[in-house]
Amino acid sequence: MNAPTDRAAPAHPADGPEQEPLSPRDYATAARAELDPAVWDYIAGGSGDEVTLRGERAAYDRYRLRPRTLVDVSYCELGTTLLGRPVALPIGIAPMAYHRLVDAEGETATVRAAGALDALTITSTFASRTLEETARAASGPLWLQLYVLRERKVTESLVRRAEAAGYRALVITVDAPRMARRERDLRNGFHLPSHIRPANLDDEHTGGLHTGRAGGSTLAAHADRHHDAAFTWQDLAWLRSLTGLPLVLKGVLTAQDARQAADLGVEGLIVSTHGGRQLDGAIAALDALPEVVAAVPDACEVLVDGGVRRGTDVLKALALGARAVLVGRPVLWGLAVGGAAGAERVLTTLRDELAEAMALTGRPRIDTIGPDLLHRSPDPAYPLTPDDRDMA
Ligand SMILES: Cc1cc2nc3c(=O)[nH]c(=O)nc-3n(C[C@H](O)[C@H](O)[C@H](O)COP(=O)(O)O)c2cc1C
Ligand SMILES: CC(C)CC(=O)C(=O)O
Numbered sequence: 391m392n393a394p395t396d397r398a399a400p401a402h403p404a405d406g407p408e409q410e411p412l413s414p415r416d417y418a419t420a421a422r423a424e425l426d427p428a429v430w431d432y433i434a435g436g437s438g439d440e441v442t443l444r445g446e447r448a449a450y451d452r453y454r455l456r457p458r459t460l461v462d463v464s465y466c467e468l469g470t471t472l473l474g475r476p477v478a479l480p481i482g483i484a485p486m487a488y489h490r491l492v493d494a495e496g497e498t499a500t501v502r503a504a505g506a507l508d509a510l511t512i513t514s515t516f517a518s519r520t521l522e523e524t525a526r527a528a529s530g531p532l533w534l535q536l537y538v539l540r541e542r543k544v545t546e547s548l549v550r551r552a553e554a555a556g557y558r559a560l561v562i563t564v565d566a567p568r569m570a571r572r573e574r575d576l577r578n579g580f581h582l583p584s585h586i587r588p589a590n591l592d593d594e595h596t597g598g599l600h601t602g603r604a605g606g607s608t609l610a611a612h613a614d615r616h617h618d619a620a621f622t623w624q625d626l627a628w629l630r631s632l633t634g635l636p637l638v639l640k641g642v643l644t645a646q647d648a649r650q651a652a653d654l655g656v657e658g659l660i661v662s663t664h665g666g667r668q669l670d671g672a673i674a675a676l677d678a679l680p681e682v683v684a685a686v687p688d689a690c691e692v693l694v695d696g697g698v699r700r701g702t703d704v705l706k707a708l709a710l711g712a713r714a715v716l717v718g719r720p721v722l723w724g725l726a727v728g729g730a731a732g733a734e735r736v737l738t739t740l741r742d743e744l745a746e747a748m749a750l751t752g753r754p755r756i757d758t759i760g761p762d763l764l765h766r767s768p769d770p771a772y773p774l775t776p777d778d779r780d781m782a
Contacts, residue, residue: 414699414736417723421492424726428578429491432609433722436666437570442674443666446697449674453706454765458752466748467755468741472510472714473559473636473657473691475531479741480756481704482510484665484695484716485535485561485640487609490518490586492726498527500725503733505529507741512561512716515548520589525555533559535640537566538625540618544595549633551590558636561660562629565641565668567619572667575607582608626654638693641668643678645685652686659686661694665718676707683711701743708756709763 411417422430436443468479483504490496497519504511508530513521515537525532534552538545552560574580581602588596595616599608618625630637638658639651648659661679663672675696683692694707695716707715717740724736753759 414720421723421726431574435574438670449676461752463749478508480714484718485512485514487516499730535561569610569613579604645681648682648685652690658691
Protein backbone atom coordinates (compact mmCIF):
# COMPACT_ATOMS: atom_id res chain seq x y z
CA MET A 391 0.00 0.00 0.00
CA ASN A 392 1.26 3.48 -0.76
CA ALA A 393 2.25 5.55 2.23
CA PRO A 394 0.10 8.61 2.68
CA THR A 395 1.80 11.74 1.41
CA ASP A 396 1.71 15.10 3.09
CA ARG A 397 0.00 16.70 0.09
CA ALA A 398 -3.09 18.64 1.09
CA ALA A 399 -6.39 17.40 -0.28
CA PRO A 400 -7.26 19.32 -3.44
CA ALA A 401 -9.12 22.50 -2.68
CA HIS A 402 -12.60 22.99 -4.07
CA PRO A 403 -12.14 24.86 -7.34
CA ALA A 404 -14.14 27.72 -5.92
CA ASP A 405 -11.47 28.14 -3.26
CA GLY A 406 -8.76 29.47 -5.51
CA PRO A 407 -8.27 30.61 -9.07
CA GLU A 408 -5.17 28.38 -9.44
CA GLN A 409 -7.36 25.26 -9.35
CA GLU A 410 -8.33 23.93 -12.80
CA PRO A 411 -12.13 24.06 -13.15
CA LEU A 412 -13.61 20.59 -13.57
CA SER A 413 -17.31 20.96 -14.21
CA PRO A 414 -19.35 23.58 -16.08
CA ARG A 415 -20.37 24.87 -12.64
CA ASP A 416 -16.70 25.39 -11.73
CA TYR A 417 -16.37 27.44 -14.92
CA ALA A 418 -19.34 29.52 -13.80
CA THR A 419 -17.63 30.29 -10.50
CA ALA A 420 -14.39 31.23 -12.25
CA ALA A 421 -16.21 33.28 -14.92
CA ARG A 422 -18.18 35.20 -12.33
CA ALA A 423 -14.91 36.25 -10.66
CA GLU A 424 -13.58 37.52 -14.02
CA LEU A 425 -16.56 39.32 -15.49
CA ASP A 426 -18.02 42.77 -14.98
CA PRO A 427 -21.03 42.13 -12.70
CA ALA A 428 -23.45 43.67 -15.25
CA VAL A 429 -22.16 41.32 -17.96
CA TRP A 430 -22.44 38.37 -15.57
CA ASP A 431 -26.03 39.38 -14.83
CA TYR A 432 -26.91 39.78 -18.51
CA ILE A 433 -25.67 36.24 -19.19
CA ALA A 434 -26.90 34.53 -16.03
CA GLY A 435 -30.22 36.28 -15.66
CA GLY A 436 -33.76 35.46 -16.65
CA SER A 437 -37.00 37.36 -16.92
CA GLY A 438 -39.50 38.35 -14.22
CA ASP A 439 -39.14 36.34 -11.01
CA GLU A 440 -36.83 33.89 -12.79
CA VAL A 441 -39.29 31.06 -12.08
CA THR A 442 -38.69 29.49 -15.48
CA LEU A 443 -34.94 30.02 -15.15
CA ARG A 444 -34.93 27.90 -11.98
CA GLY A 445 -37.47 25.48 -13.44
CA GLU A 446 -35.17 24.57 -16.33
CA ARG A 447 -32.67 23.01 -13.90
CA ALA A 448 -35.29 21.55 -11.58
CA ALA A 449 -36.87 19.66 -14.49
CA TYR A 450 -33.66 17.70 -15.07
CA ASP A 451 -33.16 16.94 -11.38
CA ARG A 452 -36.64 15.38 -11.09
CA TYR A 453 -35.61 12.56 -13.42
CA ARG A 454 -33.52 9.71 -12.03
CA LEU A 455 -31.85 7.03 -14.15
CA ARG A 456 -32.62 3.28 -14.41
CA PRO A 457 -29.34 1.69 -15.45
CA ARG A 458 -29.05 -1.68 -17.20
CA THR A 459 -26.03 -3.79 -16.36
CA LEU A 460 -23.83 -6.41 -18.01
CA VAL A 461 -23.92 -4.68 -21.37
CA ASP A 462 -20.70 -4.40 -23.38
CA VAL A 463 -19.86 -0.72 -22.97
CA SER A 464 -16.16 -1.01 -23.74
CA TYR A 465 -16.85 1.45 -26.57
CA CYS A 466 -19.63 4.05 -26.59
CA GLU A 467 -20.53 5.74 -29.88
CA LEU A 468 -21.73 9.34 -29.49
CA GLY A 469 -22.03 10.16 -33.18
CA THR A 470 -25.38 11.02 -34.76
CA THR A 471 -26.74 13.14 -37.61
CA LEU A 472 -28.42 16.54 -37.58
CA LEU A 473 -30.51 17.46 -40.62
CA GLY A 474 -28.83 14.59 -42.45
CA ARG A 475 -25.24 15.63 -41.67
CA PRO A 476 -22.99 13.64 -39.35
CA VAL A 477 -21.90 15.22 -36.06
CA ALA A 478 -19.54 13.64 -33.54
CA LEU A 479 -21.82 14.24 -30.56
CA PRO A 480 -25.45 15.19 -29.79
CA ILE A 481 -24.36 18.43 -28.10
CA GLY A 482 -24.23 21.77 -29.92
CA ILE A 483 -23.80 25.43 -29.05
CA ALA A 484 -26.98 27.52 -28.66
CA PRO A 485 -27.14 30.90 -30.39
CA MET A 486 -26.06 33.68 -28.05
CA ALA A 487 -25.56 37.35 -28.71
CA TYR A 488 -22.25 39.22 -28.30
CA HIS A 489 -19.59 36.66 -27.35
CA ARG A 490 -17.05 39.52 -27.32
CA LEU A 491 -18.60 40.59 -24.00
CA VAL A 492 -16.59 37.76 -22.42
CA ASP A 493 -13.63 37.25 -24.77
CA ALA A 494 -11.72 39.63 -27.04
CA GLU A 495 -11.98 37.25 -29.98
CA GLY A 496 -15.63 36.28 -29.48
CA GLU A 497 -17.59 34.06 -31.86
CA THR A 498 -14.61 33.00 -33.96
CA ALA A 499 -13.05 31.52 -30.79
CA THR A 500 -16.31 29.76 -29.91
CA VAL A 501 -16.65 28.19 -33.34
CA ARG A 502 -13.06 26.96 -33.25
CA ALA A 503 -13.84 25.27 -29.93
CA ALA A 504 -16.85 23.52 -31.46
CA GLY A 505 -14.81 22.60 -34.53
CA ALA A 506 -12.25 20.80 -32.37
CA LEU A 507 -15.01 18.37 -31.36
CA ASP A 508 -16.90 18.43 -34.67
CA ALA A 509 -19.93 19.84 -32.83
CA LEU A 510 -22.72 22.02 -34.20
CA THR A 511 -22.58 25.80 -33.63
CA ILE A 512 -25.56 28.09 -34.08
CA THR A 513 -24.41 31.68 -34.44
CA SER A 514 -26.71 34.57 -33.45
CA THR A 515 -28.09 37.40 -35.58
CA PHE A 516 -26.64 39.57 -32.81
CA ALA A 517 -23.15 38.10 -32.99
CA SER A 518 -20.23 40.43 -32.36
CA ARG A 519 -18.35 38.90 -35.32
CA THR A 520 -19.80 38.79 -38.81
CA LEU A 521 -21.36 35.55 -39.96
CA GLU A 522 -18.69 35.40 -42.69
CA GLU A 523 -15.82 35.70 -40.16
CA THR A 524 -17.40 32.95 -38.09
CA ALA A 525 -17.87 30.71 -41.15
CA ARG A 526 -14.22 31.14 -42.09
CA ALA A 527 -13.14 30.01 -38.60
CA ALA A 528 -15.52 27.02 -38.55
CA SER A 529 -14.59 23.42 -39.19
CA GLY A 530 -17.77 21.85 -37.76
CA PRO A 531 -21.36 22.35 -38.95
CA LEU A 532 -22.78 25.85 -38.68
CA TRP A 533 -26.37 27.13 -38.61
CA LEU A 534 -27.46 30.79 -38.47
CA GLN A 535 -30.07 32.01 -35.96
CA LEU A 536 -32.37 34.68 -37.35
CA TYR A 537 -34.40 37.24 -35.52
CA VAL A 538 -36.92 38.41 -38.08
CA LEU A 539 -36.58 42.19 -38.14
CA ARG A 540 -39.22 44.70 -39.16
CA GLU A 541 -37.31 45.51 -42.30
CA ARG A 542 -37.72 42.36 -44.33
CA LYS A 543 -34.91 43.32 -46.66
CA VAL A 544 -32.47 43.00 -43.72
CA THR A 545 -33.72 39.46 -43.04
CA GLU A 546 -33.53 38.62 -46.73
CA SER A 547 -29.97 39.90 -46.94
CA LEU A 548 -28.96 37.81 -43.88
CA VAL A 549 -30.47 34.74 -45.58
CA ARG A 550 -28.47 35.38 -48.77
CA ARG A 551 -25.26 35.97 -46.81
CA ALA A 552 -25.81 32.73 -44.85
CA GLU A 553 -26.32 30.79 -48.10
CA ALA A 554 -23.18 32.29 -49.62
CA ALA A 555 -21.07 31.63 -46.51
CA GLY A 556 -22.03 27.95 -46.35
CA TYR A 557 -24.44 27.89 -43.39
CA ARG A 558 -26.45 24.66 -43.44
CA ALA A 559 -29.69 25.77 -41.79
CA LEU A 560 -31.59 28.82 -40.58
CA VAL A 561 -32.87 28.88 -37.01
CA ILE A 562 -35.81 31.23 -36.61
CA THR A 563 -36.28 32.31 -33.01
CA VAL A 564 -40.02 32.56 -32.37
CA ASP A 565 -40.18 33.23 -28.62
CA ALA A 566 -38.99 36.82 -28.70
CA PRO A 567 -41.42 39.09 -30.61
CA ARG A 568 -40.28 41.47 -27.89
CA MET A 569 -37.61 41.09 -25.29
CA ALA A 570 -38.97 40.20 -21.86
CA ARG A 571 -38.27 42.41 -18.87
CA ARG A 572 -35.04 41.23 -17.32
CA GLU A 573 -34.83 43.11 -14.09
CA ARG A 574 -31.13 42.55 -13.54
CA ASP A 575 -30.43 44.35 -16.82
CA LEU A 576 -32.92 47.10 -16.03
CA ARG A 577 -31.32 47.69 -12.63
CA ASN A 578 -27.84 47.68 -14.13
CA GLY A 579 -28.80 49.97 -17.01
CA PHE A 580 -27.23 47.32 -19.23
CA HIS A 581 -25.65 48.54 -22.46
CA LEU A 582 -22.91 47.41 -24.81
CA PRO A 583 -19.36 48.69 -24.35
CA SER A 584 -18.31 50.95 -27.23
CA HIS A 585 -16.05 48.35 -28.92
CA ILE A 586 -18.85 45.77 -29.31
CA ARG A 587 -21.60 45.98 -31.91
CA PRO A 588 -23.93 43.61 -33.74
CA ALA A 589 -21.45 42.91 -36.52
CA ASN A 590 -24.03 41.43 -38.92
CA LEU A 591 -26.08 44.63 -39.09
CA ASP A 592 -25.24 47.94 -40.71
CA ASP A 593 -25.00 51.24 -38.78
CA GLU A 594 -28.60 52.09 -39.62
CA HIS A 595 -29.72 49.16 -37.43
CA THR A 596 -27.24 49.38 -34.58
CA GLY A 597 -27.90 52.81 -33.06
CA GLY A 598 -28.69 53.32 -29.38
CA LEU A 599 -26.98 50.20 -28.04
CA HIS A 600 -24.10 51.92 -26.30
CA THR A 601 -25.55 54.62 -24.08
CA GLY A 602 -27.06 53.16 -20.94
CA ARG A 603 -29.35 54.66 -18.36
CA ALA A 604 -30.40 53.36 -14.96
CA GLY A 605 -33.73 51.57 -15.21
CA GLY A 606 -33.30 50.62 -18.87
CA SER A 607 -31.58 48.01 -21.03
CA THR A 608 -30.39 49.22 -24.42
CA LEU A 609 -30.71 45.67 -25.77
CA ALA A 610 -34.40 45.60 -24.85
CA ALA A 611 -34.96 49.03 -26.42
CA HIS A 612 -33.13 47.92 -29.56
CA ALA A 613 -35.22 44.73 -29.79
CA ASP A 614 -38.41 46.79 -29.43
CA ARG A 615 -37.34 48.99 -32.32
CA HIS A 616 -36.21 46.25 -34.68
CA HIS A 617 -37.84 42.86 -33.89
CA ASP A 618 -40.94 42.26 -35.97
CA ALA A 619 -43.67 41.56 -33.40
CA ALA A 620 -46.17 41.09 -36.25
CA PHE A 621 -44.36 38.07 -37.70
CA THR A 622 -46.83 35.16 -38.05
CA TRP A 623 -47.22 31.71 -39.60
CA GLN A 624 -48.10 33.38 -42.95
CA ASP A 625 -44.79 35.23 -42.87
CA LEU A 626 -43.01 31.98 -42.13
CA ALA A 627 -44.35 30.71 -45.44
CA TRP A 628 -42.65 33.75 -47.03
CA LEU A 629 -39.35 32.77 -45.40
CA ARG A 630 -39.88 29.18 -46.56
CA SER A 631 -40.27 30.39 -50.15
CA LEU A 632 -37.14 32.54 -49.89
CA THR A 633 -34.55 29.82 -49.42
CA GLY A 634 -33.76 26.17 -49.95
CA LEU A 635 -31.91 26.02 -46.62
CA PRO A 636 -33.60 23.87 -43.97
CA LEU A 637 -35.62 25.89 -41.44
CA VAL A 638 -35.58 25.22 -37.71
CA LEU A 639 -37.92 27.01 -35.28
CA LYS A 640 -36.47 27.84 -31.87
CA GLY A 641 -38.72 28.47 -28.89
CA VAL A 642 -41.59 26.07 -29.56
CA LEU A 643 -43.19 24.62 -26.38
CA THR A 644 -46.52 23.12 -27.51
CA ALA A 645 -47.73 20.25 -29.70
CA GLN A 646 -50.02 22.69 -31.59
CA ASP A 647 -47.16 24.92 -32.72
CA ALA A 648 -44.99 21.90 -33.46
CA ARG A 649 -47.66 20.40 -35.75
CA GLN A 650 -48.26 23.70 -37.52
CA ALA A 651 -44.52 24.09 -38.14
CA ALA A 652 -44.15 20.55 -39.47
CA ASP A 653 -47.16 21.11 -41.76
CA LEU A 654 -45.35 24.13 -43.24
CA GLY A 655 -42.33 21.97 -44.04
CA VAL A 656 -40.10 23.12 -41.19
CA GLU A 657 -37.27 20.58 -40.86
CA GLY A 658 -36.43 21.05 -37.19
CA LEU A 659 -37.63 22.42 -33.84
CA ILE A 660 -35.75 23.59 -30.79
CA VAL A 661 -37.83 23.18 -27.66
CA SER A 662 -36.69 26.10 -25.55
CA THR A 663 -37.65 28.78 -23.06
CA HIS A 664 -34.72 30.88 -24.26
CA GLY A 665 -32.95 29.75 -21.07
CA GLY A 666 -35.67 31.31 -18.88
CA ARG A 667 -35.08 34.72 -20.45
CA GLN A 668 -38.42 35.24 -22.21
CA LEU A 669 -41.86 34.15 -20.87
CA ASP A 670 -41.45 33.79 -17.12
CA GLY A 671 -43.70 31.02 -15.81
CA ALA A 672 -43.34 29.02 -19.03
CA ILE A 673 -43.17 25.23 -18.72
CA ALA A 674 -39.60 23.88 -18.59
CA ALA A 675 -38.30 22.92 -22.02
CA LEU A 676 -37.54 19.36 -20.85
CA ASP A 677 -41.17 18.96 -19.71
CA ALA A 678 -42.49 20.25 -23.05
CA LEU A 679 -40.19 17.96 -25.04
CA PRO A 680 -42.30 14.74 -25.06
CA GLU A 681 -45.45 16.42 -26.41
CA VAL A 682 -43.48 18.18 -29.14
CA VAL A 683 -41.68 14.99 -30.17
CA ALA A 684 -45.01 13.11 -30.27
CA ALA A 685 -46.64 15.81 -32.43
CA VAL A 686 -44.28 15.78 -35.41
CA PRO A 687 -43.20 13.17 -37.95
CA ASP A 688 -39.73 11.64 -37.52
CA ALA A 689 -38.45 13.73 -40.42
CA CYS A 690 -38.84 16.85 -38.28
CA GLU A 691 -35.90 16.76 -35.86
CA VAL A 692 -36.43 17.99 -32.31
CA LEU A 693 -33.64 19.53 -30.23
CA VAL A 694 -33.89 20.99 -26.74
CA ASP A 695 -31.98 23.58 -24.74
CA GLY A 696 -31.96 25.19 -21.30
CA GLY A 697 -30.22 24.07 -18.12
CA VAL A 698 -28.01 21.33 -19.59
CA ARG A 699 -25.04 21.22 -17.21
CA ARG A 700 -24.05 17.55 -17.01
CA GLY A 701 -23.62 14.56 -19.30
CA THR A 702 -26.51 12.90 -17.46
CA ASP A 703 -28.71 15.89 -18.46
CA VAL A 704 -27.90 15.17 -22.11
CA LEU A 705 -28.82 11.52 -21.56
CA LYS A 706 -32.17 12.50 -20.00
CA ALA A 707 -33.04 14.80 -22.91
CA LEU A 708 -32.17 12.10 -25.46
CA ALA A 709 -34.25 9.59 -23.48
CA LEU A 710 -37.24 11.95 -23.83
CA GLY A 711 -36.82 12.04 -27.60
CA ALA A 712 -34.42 14.91 -28.33
CA ARG A 713 -32.11 14.34 -31.26
CA ALA A 714 -29.53 16.62 -29.63
CA VAL A 715 -29.21 19.26 -26.94
CA LEU A 716 -27.84 22.78 -27.18
CA VAL A 717 -25.76 24.40 -24.48
CA GLY A 718 -25.74 28.14 -23.89
CA ARG A 719 -24.27 29.78 -20.80
CA PRO A 720 -21.65 27.08 -20.00
CA VAL A 721 -19.95 27.83 -23.32
CA LEU A 722 -19.71 31.53 -22.44
CA TRP A 723 -18.31 30.63 -19.00
CA GLY A 724 -15.60 28.52 -20.65
CA LEU A 725 -14.89 31.29 -23.15
CA ALA A 726 -14.65 33.88 -20.35
CA VAL A 727 -12.21 31.76 -18.35
CA GLY A 728 -9.96 30.41 -21.09
CA GLY A 729 -10.97 31.69 -24.55
CA ALA A 730 -11.37 29.05 -27.27
CA ALA A 731 -9.50 26.49 -25.14
CA GLY A 732 -11.84 27.13 -22.20
CA ALA A 733 -14.98 26.72 -24.33
CA GLU A 734 -13.48 23.55 -25.80
CA ARG A 735 -12.80 22.18 -22.29
CA VAL A 736 -16.43 22.78 -21.29
CA LEU A 737 -17.69 20.93 -24.37
CA THR A 738 -15.16 18.14 -23.90
CA THR A 739 -16.25 17.71 -20.28
CA LEU A 740 -19.90 17.41 -21.31
CA ARG A 741 -18.96 14.94 -24.05
CA ASP A 742 -16.89 12.81 -21.68
CA GLU A 743 -19.61 12.89 -19.04
CA LEU A 744 -22.14 11.76 -21.63
CA ALA A 745 -19.90 8.86 -22.65
CA GLU A 746 -19.55 7.93 -18.98
CA ALA A 747 -23.31 8.15 -18.40
CA MET A 748 -23.95 5.94 -21.45
CA ALA A 749 -21.46 3.36 -20.15
CA LEU A 750 -22.86 3.37 -16.62
CA THR A 751 -26.45 3.02 -17.83
CA GLY A 752 -25.60 0.28 -20.34
CA ARG A 753 -26.48 2.33 -23.45
CA PRO A 754 -23.50 2.17 -25.79
CA ARG A 755 -25.14 3.94 -28.77
CA ILE A 756 -27.53 6.88 -29.12
CA ASP A 757 -30.23 4.59 -30.55
CA THR A 758 -30.18 2.49 -27.36
CA ILE A 759 -31.30 5.50 -25.27
CA GLY A 760 -35.05 5.54 -24.67
CA PRO A 761 -37.70 6.51 -22.12
CA ASP A 762 -37.27 3.23 -20.18
CA LEU A 763 -34.05 4.80 -18.89
CA LEU A 764 -36.00 7.33 -16.82
CA HIS A 765 -37.84 7.36 -13.53
CA ARG A 766 -39.70 10.53 -12.71
CA SER A 767 -39.18 10.93 -9.01
CA PRO A 768 -42.14 11.90 -6.85
CA ASP A 769 -39.60 13.72 -4.64
CA PRO A 770 -39.22 17.40 -5.26
CA ALA A 771 -36.07 18.36 -7.09
CA TYR A 772 -33.10 18.67 -4.78
CA PRO A 773 -32.99 21.98 -2.96
CA LEU A 774 -31.49 24.67 -5.13
CA THR A 775 -28.16 26.11 -4.06
CA PRO A 776 -27.49 29.84 -4.45
CA ASP A 777 -25.49 29.00 -7.59
CA ASP A 778 -28.50 27.23 -9.12
CA ARG A 779 -30.30 30.54 -9.04
CA ASP A 780 -27.95 31.51 -11.84
CA MET A 781 -28.44 28.11 -13.52
CA ALA A 782 -24.83 27.33 -12.76
C1 LIG B 1 -26.22 35.77 -23.11
C2 LIG B 1 -27.26 35.06 -23.91
C3 LIG B 1 -27.61 35.54 -25.16
C4 LIG B 1 -28.56 34.89 -25.93
N1 LIG B 1 -28.82 35.35 -27.18
C5 LIG B 1 -29.67 34.66 -27.97
C6 LIG B 1 -29.87 35.06 -29.32
O1 LIG B 1 -29.25 35.99 -29.80
N2 LIG B 1 -30.76 34.35 -30.04
C7 LIG B 1 -31.45 33.28 -29.53
O2 LIG B 1 -32.24 32.67 -30.23
N3 LIG B 1 -31.27 32.87 -28.26
C8 LIG B 1 -30.39 33.54 -27.47
N4 LIG B 1 -30.16 33.09 -26.20
C9 LIG B 1 -30.83 31.87 -25.70
C10 LIG B 1 -29.98 30.61 -26.00
O3 LIG B 1 -29.96 30.33 -27.38
C11 LIG B 1 -30.52 29.36 -25.30
O4 LIG B 1 -31.88 29.18 -25.61
C12 LIG B 1 -30.34 29.34 -23.78
O5 LIG B 1 -29.21 30.08 -23.38
C13 LIG B 1 -30.19 27.89 -23.34
O6 LIG B 1 -30.11 27.79 -21.98
P1 LIG B 1 -28.73 27.59 -21.15
O7 LIG B 1 -28.01 28.90 -21.22
O8 LIG B 1 -29.23 27.27 -19.81
O9 LIG B 1 -27.94 26.46 -21.76
C14 LIG B 1 -29.22 33.74 -25.42
C15 LIG B 1 -28.87 33.26 -24.16
C16 LIG B 1 -27.91 33.90 -23.40
C17 LIG B 1 -27.53 33.33 -22.05
C1 LIG C 1 -29.83 40.82 -28.12
C2 LIG C 1 -30.86 39.89 -27.52
C3 LIG C 1 -32.14 39.98 -28.29
C4 LIG C 1 -30.26 38.52 -27.48
C5 LIG C 1 -31.07 37.52 -26.74
O1 LIG C 1 -31.81 36.79 -27.32
C6 LIG C 1 -30.93 37.35 -25.32
O2 LIG C 1 -30.23 38.14 -24.66
O3 LIG C 1 -31.56 36.43 -24.78
